[in-house]
Amino acid sequence: DVKVTQSSRYLVKRTGEKVFLECVQDMDHENMFWYRQDPGLGLRLIYFSYDVKMKEKGDIPEGYSVSREKKERFSLILESASTNQTSMYLCATEKGQGVEKLFFGSGTQLSVL
Amino acid sequence: RKEVEQDPGPFNVPEGATVAFNCTYSNSASQSFFWYRQDCRKEPKLLMSVYSSGNEDGRFTAQLNRASQYISLLIRDSKLSDSATYLCVVNGPAYKLIFGSGTRLLVRP
Numbered sequence: 001d002v003k004v005t006q007s008s009r010y011l012v013k014r015t016g017e018k019v020f021l022e023c024v025q026d027m028d029h030e031n032m033f034w035y036r037q038d039p040g041l042g043l044r045l046i047y048f049s050y051d052v053k054m055k056e057k058g059d060i061p062e063g064y065s066v067s068r069e070k071k072e073r074f075s076l077i078l079e080s081a082s083t084n085q086t087s088m089y090l091c092a093t094e095k096g097q098g099v100e101k102l103f104f105g106s107g108t109q110l111s112v113l
Numbered sequence: 114r115k116e117v118e119q120d121p122g123p124f125n126v127p128e129g130a131t132v133a134f135n136c137t138y139s140n141s142a143s144q145s146f147f148w149y150r151q152d153c154r155k156e157p158k159l160l161m162s163v164y165s166s167g168n169e170d171g172r173f174t175a176q177l178n179r180a181s182q183y184i185s186l187l188i189r190d191s192k193l194s195d196s197a198t199y200l201c202v203v204n205g206p207a208y209k210l211i212f213g214s215g216t217r218l219l220v221r222p
Binding site for chain 2: 035040042043044045048056058090101104106107
């Protein structure tokens, strides 16, 4: 079974801090995604990556950046955290042969104070 | 208009009941459709894909209506363990997946 590991389950940061959210997968999947989930808004795509060192903006990339230096690791970076970035962040992977099943990590609940 | 719309619920049903959810989508070019299940404070997990001809998996039946641009999920003989949020997912441009905000189901004893 695919394992997608997110580094933290809960995180509390202060406004203006730089925040790193890490995601590691163990199944050699090509595609990796970062979503945020907010009540009433569903999952919204922040960034995704189809290959190492490759990244594409999703629907809400403002205030975020990403890094994919190795195939198994996809990092989400909040350059200067703001209170409106308080959310549940979910990493997902996909094998990469088209539109297929997404495998999600267990999520990071980020609170920015 | 949202790209994928769902009734947020909650749908509160007794054990053994049959319950159905609909989901509408706006992009007529969408080709792939899914239902995901999300338990409270957990990550979403794929429940089933939705095929043009409809498909069934045990107590769960999914249907696609392209003409009216909606998909449905029918759950028969509801169990307490079916209580969860059901997310409708549709592929968008560039093979991105677009998630609905979910329909919450509560099954009571």
